[in-house]
Amino acid sequence: MSYPSELKYTKDHEWIRVHDDGTATIGITEFAQGELGDIVFVDIHEIGSTVDKDDTFGSVEAVKTVSELFMPVDAEILEINPELESNPELVNEDPYGAGWMVKVKINNADQLNDLLDASSYQDIIA
């Protein structure tokens, strides 16, 4: 399983890729998609919603279970991956790439320091 070193991670199995312009892309980890199994629907809150750190920004429905998605930092949802509407399996196939879930504007960049790096994240799932 792969955990790219340029990403930050949460203990709830989200990853966040921070861009230079103060935005970020968020998805779930390789470990999370494997635990969930076949994903059949991703339900994200509306574009424009502001979500506090650790609050839910949506849910991911797998065949057997539904899990909540937690926002890694205070943020505003700018964009939802439009491909997931018809191809939710992209989250299983390419969790760090085509299976991304939301683009956000980061409202509190200091909170990035609280997140896990790739090796700390791998320690908690080991």
Add this chain to the structure above:
Amino acid sequence: MLKRTAFYDIHSAIGAKLIDFGGFEMPVQYAGILKEHQAVRERAGIFDVSHMGEIMVRGPKALDLIQFATVNDASKLTPGKIQYSAMCYEDGGIVDDLLVYCITLDEYLLVVNASNKEKDLAWITSLNEKIGAELEDISEQTCLLAVQGPKSIEILQKLTQINLSEITYYTFEIGEFAGFEDVILSATGYTGEKGFEIYFDSRKVDPAVIWNSIMSAGSGFGLEPAGLGARDTLRLEMGFALYGNDISSQTTTLEAGLGWITKLDKGNFCGREALLSQKDSGVTKRLVGFKTDDRRAIPRSHYILKDDSGNEIGEVTSGGQSPNLGIGIGMGYVISEFAKIDTKINVEIRGKAFPAIVTKPPFIKN
């Protein structure tokens, strides 16, 4: 410590994801639930369901015990026939649902849910005190594989001289299979597809040889190992009840839509009086199937069902997105006035009401 079936090493070697199910470490999936589901619908799948409990009832009082303990009329069974049935408490609540196999007129095999086996055995033993049949729990040594799907009969026929196409639904034969004697070939299943459930004694038959023989026979037919995850999506599409979800001690057979197996006129049996009076007064809640016609509206156990005015009318007991239909389907109890086919109801998902229509299962027709 979780129990393991005789196929545990095989599951591990081929990369199954294992979970605790009914006290057993069981494969929930191999290649993925959706792939396995489609393999069963289109070709064939092999399931290890050896966790199921098997109880032999023998002797001149065997039928008397089964007639008293179960709701269906076991006196209709002749050797080679199988009956779907249930056991009820005095108040009509369900102890378990089960299959009753008539081996001879004084020898029957009861197949019960893994998670209920100890409870069932204790219950039957208590009912047997005044009856005096012989009971034997043979779960430990009994292996059970289900091979299900449109290609299953062609696959299995390669391994036996018994003409499988002559074994009709809910009948069985005992004979030679894959080089071993005394294998039960039962035309039953939990998927809605053609197929067999194959029982054998692990002390007389090498389980790995049976598994490998079936896999080899199925190699040209696209046979795949399938786990409990696919078993659940397949049974949900057929609207088959699952004990612990859709039926329990808190529901009666009449409420669960199992009136067709509840033979109130067969003579006395445990729970009969309660069921008779419930039949007279009418059930107040009823297990129904429903579909949402929306791939995003996925019902799950314990979600609330509502009428159009937002009043609570029931609760989901099983649900998911149907792999074959691509929409949300479910089962649940509703107050009886909402149980009629085509009634419009709503399922509440994360605070939002999604429309659903009461539907008579199976959700997919073969």
